[in-house]
Amino acid sequence: MNALRGDLGESIVSKRPVSQDVLTFFPASFELVMFSTIISVPLAILIGALAGRRANSIFDNIVRVFSYVGIAVPTFVWAVLALYLFGYLWKVLPIMGQLSVGIRRPPVRTGMMSIDALLAGRWDAFVDHLKHMILPALCMSVGRIAQEARLLRAGIIENLKKDYIVAAISYGIPERRVMMTYLLKPSLIPMVSIMALDLASSMGGSFIIETIFNWPGFGRYGMWAMLNKDLNAVVASVMIVGIFFALFNILVDVIIAYLDPRIRVMERAS
Amino acid sequence: MADRRLLIAGTIVVLIIVVGAYVLWPRPAAPPPEEVPKYRVLRSTWAFPTYIDPAVGTDRSSSCAQINLYDPLIKLGPGGVIIPWIATNWTYSEDGLTWNFTIRQGVLFHDGTELTAEDVAFSINRMLRMGTGRAYVLEPYVYPNVTVVGDNIVQFHLKVPFGPLVSALNGWYILNKDLVMQHIESGEYGDWGDYGKEWLTTHDAGSGPYKVKSFVLEEKLVMEKFEDYWAGFVDKAPDIVEMIGTTEPITVRTMLANGELEYSDCWQSLENLLAIKEIPNITISARADTTGGWQLMINTKKPPCDDVHFRRAMAYCLNYTKMVTDIFPGTVQMVGPVNTAMLGHNPDVLQFHQNFDKAREELALSKYADNYTEYEVELHWCAEVPDEEKLAMQFMTDCAVVNIDIKVVKTPWTTMVQETGSLETSPHMVYISAGGAYPEAGSMLMSRYHSSNAASWMQNEWLLNETLDAMMEDAVSTLNFNERLEKYKAIQVEIVNLCPTIWLYQGIYWHAYPNYVTPPWVVNGTYVKTAILGDVYIYTPQSGGDFECRLYRVDREIEYGG
């Protein structure tokens, strides 16, 4: 019952109230998950739409293989491969933590360092921080991109056969207009519903990713608590992820109602 | 459609104009570069968190920070020699219950005020009353009412005689009383509020050779030279010392390669050190641990480990040679329960070696001779020290030869501390490094085997042996130095007979540093040549003593922005 009042007890390991720990660590994870969404959604739409439009082309086949591999391979495998390739072999991106050692940390306001850096006008910290986010965010979103692109592709191929599209094309409406106005929006619906679930489950994936990339967020904290059998902290982290999951499920319903006029009309009628 | 194209074209034109104007616009010439001051900087990596309050932190990074910020009553030199520091000399009463220390004059705190006997009494009482940090060393012996009895004399009142009192005072640092009192907030210590704990987390109130410049918790501690330090500096001592809170192998390696690091932490794996060795102009040397050792602590109350023969059988299984050559090259095997460098170590006790015949003999003698194979002996190793797994696996493999079933369990440190806290939860064996707080055998014996300390991570043995307890108490209360050492030696023989522990090896700690840095322990320590990475040095037994930055030479000056 105390949990309802926001009192989650004290963590055995950090010796601080769990609610305080959650507040400290959650923003960094939220930032990472959001950043991975910002990367993955446009990419998924782009790849999916192109592959669907040009079904059975070479590009489409590449996308299909990618989506198979992307879904099948676990995040941690992507992470170690990325570590090896980008971090060690080619040394193009930083792999550990949020900031390089030489750069001073901007004062904490929101807990999301990119925003903190902008608020403090610290351009160097902002750019450095973004670089640190790329690898973990990418590894987190490979599976999502693959799954979402696959759904969108399937949706477009299916809708292409529908009468109203055939009609629109035979009326001579430019292809791009057909694509953007009539094809994309209905095809997006199944993708959106899975997208939100993916977003919430990448909160779960962050447990692994943050541990690998040493990202000082909620996932690393939860993992740490679990390995140390810190019961209060474990319960809190599972609860928070559950709440996150539920919130996004609600959000999905709202977005789908917007995208699918049939649902909107039905609601108005009732 | 046409409108949109027009709009795009327009935007592009405007963009081109703006960018072109920015590039071509005449600009005033850049101002001539200013003369930037250059500093000698010592940047080092550490396993954080670090606690710079002497009454709080005792781990490695904390001790190393404190020794630079504060002055102790005495310091310890090679071989455990006592070096008078803030206390210049001392006397004790016949019964050993009253000790007087004379305080050095002319020592300045960082705010310019002079260090007095009043500050000393305040600091010692503060540590004793707070009961954290090093308090456990003196708590059983010293009343928390150290008093000022003369102009520059403080008096300690003891509960029972305590022979090693002076050397046990290493690491008891002196704080500026007035400064601390200005920053007291309400807290758990009655009249003393929080004893300045909050403020002292990120500030110093000391008289040491360096003072805190800035401290971002969990991240970086920056210290700068205190020019008025009474004991002086070596030539080319660092002006700025940075302690950076990371031990991430790849970061350490990159920083060393880029010339951004002057002293690496001691937690790098052998594999990473071999890679670091390839970087040009980097030297790698090791400090030998002189205060403790790595041990497999056996729970002597849990079957089948409650049988001394079974314990000896396990001790005869391990391949100790492989341990000190392949797994931890450069280390030496422990001889009995005490580090060989400690005063009062007994070199004549039995040292175990691999001998499967003897192991089988012991097994036959044990009361589990018929059914020991039915037991699974759990060995918990510390998840934070990945190298431990190698030895644990070696031990498991060796024991399998005589059919002793060892189960190797990776355990986080906090879990280990919790489970060793009570007899019921203590596992069969834990793999921990433990040692003493002052360089006498008694220190290590008391913390490792005295019943009063049984419910802590320092002990998993649960000997609870009253005879041994009495012998140890008797030894440390002996005021005569030589007599005391003889008593320590007798205790060690008793303990080895019980075989409650498998004494493994005395650790060594590797550090990598560029050639323009000379650590004091490399200059003043005695050393042993090894073939693998570099030499192993033996230096002061004082905790943190190897990182006295005023004795480091940094032969390079760089621009330093902070």
Add this chain to the structure above:
Amino acid sequence: MKSIGSLLSEDQRESLKRNWHKFSTNPLSIVGLITVLTITFMAIFSPWIAPYPQSWGRWIDFSQASLPPSWKHPCGTDIYGRDILSRIMFGFRYDLLMAVCILAMVVPSGTFLGLVAGYYHGTWIDTVIMRITDIFLAIPSLVLALAICALLEPSLFNSMMAVSLLWWPWYSRLAYSLTSSIRNEYFVQAAELIGANPLYIMFREILPNCLSPIFTKMTLDVGWVILIGSTLSFVGLGAQEPMPALGNMVAVGSKYMPDYWWMTIFPALAIAFTILGFNLLGDGIRDLLAVEEI
């Protein structure tokens, strides 16, 4: 000696041929089938075909430690001198064992609960079972598995229990939706009318009609179970040393990157291929049985 073909009737042979043809038109399914067969073969016969079978158990040899890939050790050795290729082969064993055990626990229990809830559609039994199912589905399975596994003692058995505990709701939901539509069919109503035992109706009338989608989901799930199992072992919550677990091998090896890359990369690729193989095979079977997207 009689060939296997002659044991089957003409019809059966014909339908088998037809199915095989249908299955083999998709090259991806064939790739999946070959991968899965290879992995299963290696898993079953690892004690005989592994080049260094002692690498599996309580054996270490520091003189062979950290050797790069060579003819002697095609995937190199780990820091204890154990052959990585042999350990990967034994690792397949635990992965497959885990998948088989989990599905053997989850499929019957989940299906049974879904069947009961679906048959008593609209009653309190339905409500209780399906609400519990919803609760389990409301939290990302990975996090829940991690939490359960961590609070228990980490071991192969406990990680199987943890995954089973959160996998059954998927089957009960599938069985529920199938049952609640089938139970309105005439043949079910007819059976009810003549007074058949509810258990008889559930198991003899309804269940056979649910089997094909459930079987398809099972084949698709093998990959997912291996994925979540290897993730658990990656964080150290699966099989413990010296048992080889692919996820754990990746985790331990990644500490020694990049110098000893082979300790990480080969086990990681092994995991990727295993899961990919099972997914491709599962997709092939789904197309074959013409079950709609699950």
